[in-house]
Amino acid sequence: MRKIKIAVVGPRDSVSLIGEVGKEYEKRIEMTPLIYAVPSEVPELMERYGDSADVWLFSGQVPYYFAVACQATSKPLFYIPHTGSSLYRVLLQIACIEKMSFDGISFDLLSRAEIEETFADIPLKVKNIYVKEFKDIISTQDLAAYHYELWQAGKTKAAVTTLQSAYEELKKRQVPVFRIWPLRDNIRTTLNLAIRTVEAAAFKDSQIAVQHVAIDDYADVVREAHSGYTVRRLEATLYTLLINYAEMAKGAIHAHGHGQYSIYSTRGAVEAITENFTVMPIKEEIIKALPVPVSGGIGFGQTAHAAEENAYKAMGFARHAGKGNWMVVSDEGTVTGPLSSAAHLQYSLRAADEDCRRMAQEMNISVTTLNRLLAxxxxxxxxxxxxxxxxxxxxxxxxxxxxxxxxxxxxxxxxxxxxxxxxxxxxxxxxxxxxxxxxxxxxxx
CATH class of the missing domain: 1.10.10.10 (Winged helix-like DNA-binding domain superfamily/Winged helix DNA-binding domain)
Incomplete structure (x- = not known):
C-alpha cells in the first residue's frame, strides 16, 4: 500500500519534534519537512512544494491561517493544537525553574477561558493576566509588539508565546519570554486524524458509481418519429456523447436499448468531472445535439447493488423535478441536484430526528420535501x-x-x-x- 505523503510546515525545532513522533508511523506515512523562519513564508513554501502531498500538517494555528488564506491547495489542512494542557510545561518552567510569580504575564493565541481554566485546575488565583486572542493571520512583528508594549509599560513581567519567531524577537528585546511547544500527545492525535482523513477520502473516492441515463418520454419519441431510422440516429447521437462522457469518468458504458444507458465508474472520477456534484459537463451538448430531453441519475455505494439502487433513486428524483434533469444520491442518504441548475440543492433523504418527522407529518409533506425546504x-x-x-x-x-x-x-x-x-x-x-x-x-x- 502506498504511504501517505504528509508535508510538515513550521519552524525547524517544531518540525523536528513532529518528525520524531512521526517515526512511530513510518510504515504508513512519508513526511516532507518544510521549514520557515517566519509564518508569512508559508504561501511561498506551499507554492514551491506544489500539490504532491496528500495532506498538510502545520506546527500551529498561525502558519495554518496563512495556508488557509493563500488557498494554494485543495488537500486537507491540519495543525497541532496548543490546548490548555500545553500550558502546564510552561507554567512548570516559570514556577520551578525560573522561580517567577504568575502575576503579570501576557499570553497569545490561547483563549482567556482556556488560560483561566488551567489556573483553576491547579488551583491558583492570579492577577494581571493579558491575552491576545486571534483567529486570523497575524505577523511576527505585531505579536512581538503586543507583548513588548505590555512589558515596557510595566504591566507584565514576562510573555508566553506560541510563535517561535515572536519568541526569538522578544528575546532580542530582552523581554523574559517563554514558548509553548506542541505536545507529543497532541502531535500523535493530529497525525492519527490526518491519516484517517486521507484513508477515508481514498475509500470514498474508490466507491462504485453507477449512472443511469435515459431519453425522457421515449415511447412518445418513438410514436412521433417519422421512421425507426430517426429514433436510431437519435440514440446513436446520444450514445456518442455518452461514450465521450464515460471516457471522462474513466468508466464503462452499457446500452440497454429503448434509449436507456448505464455508466459504471468510481465516485472520485465522477466528483472530479462534475466539480463536486454541481455541474453535468455534457448537459449543454445533449441539449444542443438532441431535440428531446435526457435525464440522469447518479448513485454511489460500497457495492454495485447499493450504487445501482441509489442511481435508480436519483433518476426518480430527476424526473420528479421535471425533464432533462440530473440528480445524485449518495450512500449517506444525501440528494444533490439538479446538476447545472439554478435550483441546485443538497438535502437528506432521512429524518434527522423525531421533531423533523412530526413537522413533516403536520404539514402533510414528506420528510424529503421538508429537507428540501430547509436546503x-x-x-x-x-x-x-x-x-x-x-x-x-x-x-x-x-x-x-x-x-x-x-x-x-x-x-x-x-x-x-x-x-x-x-x-x-x-x-x-x-x-x-x-x-x-x-x-x-x-x-x-
Missing part, C-alpha cells in the same frame, strides 16, 4: 415567492406548493404579502417566508 432557505431568503417558484425549488407540483404555503401561513412561518396579476385570470398569491422563524424551527431552538 432552499438560503436561495429564497428575502424573496416574495409564489406557489410556482416554490414548486420549482422543491421539485414538487404547484398544487403541493400551494398546500405547503397555506400550512406555513397557518403556523405563522409565512405571510401572504401581495397578489400579482399576470395578464388575464385570477391574481396569484405571493408569500414572504419568515426565514428567522423557519431557521429556528429546523435548528431545534
Amino acid at each position: 432552499s432557505l438560503g436561495k429564497i431568503s428575502g424573496e416574495a415567492v409564489g406557489a410556482d417558484e416554490l414548486a420549482l425549488h422543491l421539485a414538487i407540483t404547484p398544487r403541493s406548493a400551494r398546500r405547503l404555503l397555506a400550512s406555513l401561513v397557518e403556523k405563522g412561518l409565512a405571510l401572504l404579502t401581495q397578489q400579482e396579476t399576470l395578464h388575464k385570470g385570477r391574481p396569484r398569491n405571493l408569500y414572504q417566508l419568515r426565514m428567522q422563524a423557519l431557521s429556528k424551527l429546523f435548528s431545534g431552538e
Whole structure:
C-alpha cells in the first residue's frame, strides 16, 4: 500500500519534534519537512512544494491561517493544537525553574477561558493576566509588539508565546519570554486524524458509481418519429456523447436499448468531472445535439447493488423535478441536484430526528420535501415567492406548493404579502417566508 505523503510546515525545532513522533508511523506515512523562519513564508513554501502531498500538517494555528488564506491547495489542512494542557510545561518552567510569580504575564493565541481554566485546575488565583486572542493571520512583528508594549509599560513581567519567531524577537528585546511547544500527545492525535482523513477520502473516492441515463418520454419519441431510422440516429447521437462522457469518468458504458444507458465508474472520477456534484459537463451538448430531453441519475455505494439502487433513486428524483434533469444520491442518504441548475440543492433523504418527522407529518409533506425546504432557505431568503417558484425549488407540483404555503401561513412561518396579476385570470398569491422563524424551527431552538 502506498504511504501517505504528509508535508510538515513550521519552524525547524517544531518540525523536528513532529518528525520524531512521526517515526512511530513510518510504515504508513512519508513526511516532507518544510521549514520557515517566519509564518508569512508559508504561501511561498506551499507554492514551491506544489500539490504532491496528500495532506498538510502545520506546527500551529498561525502558519495554518496563512495556508488557509493563500488557498494554494485543495488537500486537507491540519495543525497541532496548543490546548490548555500545553500550558502546564510552561507554567512548570516559570514556577520551578525560573522561580517567577504568575502575576503579570501576557499570553497569545490561547483563549482567556482556556488560560483561566488551567489556573483553576491547579488551583491558583492570579492577577494581571493579558491575552491576545486571534483567529486570523497575524505577523511576527505585531505579536512581538503586543507583548513588548505590555512589558515596557510595566504591566507584565514576562510573555508566553506560541510563535517561535515572536519568541526569538522578544528575546532580542530582552523581554523574559517563554514558548509553548506542541505536545507529543497532541502531535500523535493530529497525525492519527490526518491519516484517517486521507484513508477515508481514498475509500470514498474508490466507491462504485453507477449512472443511469435515459431519453425522457421515449415511447412518445418513438410514436412521433417519422421512421425507426430517426429514433436510431437519435440514440446513436446520444450514445456518442455518452461514450465521450464515460471516457471522462474513466468508466464503462452499457446500452440497454429503448434509449436507456448505464455508466459504471468510481465516485472520485465522477466528483472530479462534475466539480463536486454541481455541474453535468455534457448537459449543454445533449441539449444542443438532441431535440428531446435526457435525464440522469447518479448513485454511489460500497457495492454495485447499493450504487445501482441509489442511481435508480436519483433518476426518480430527476424526473420528479421535471425533464432533462440530473440528480445524485449518495450512500449517506444525501440528494444533490439538479446538476447545472439554478435550483441546485443538497438535502437528506432521512429524518434527522423525531421533531423533523412530526413537522413533516403536520404539514402533510414528506420528510424529503421538508429537507428540501430547509436546503432552499438560503436561495429564497428575502424573496416574495409564489406557489410556482416554490414548486420549482422543491421539485414538487404547484398544487403541493400551494398546500405547503397555506400550512406555513397557518403556523405563522409565512405571510401572504401581495397578489400579482399576470395578464388575464385570477391574481396569484405571493408569500414572504419568515426565514428567522423557519431557521429556528429546523435548528431545534
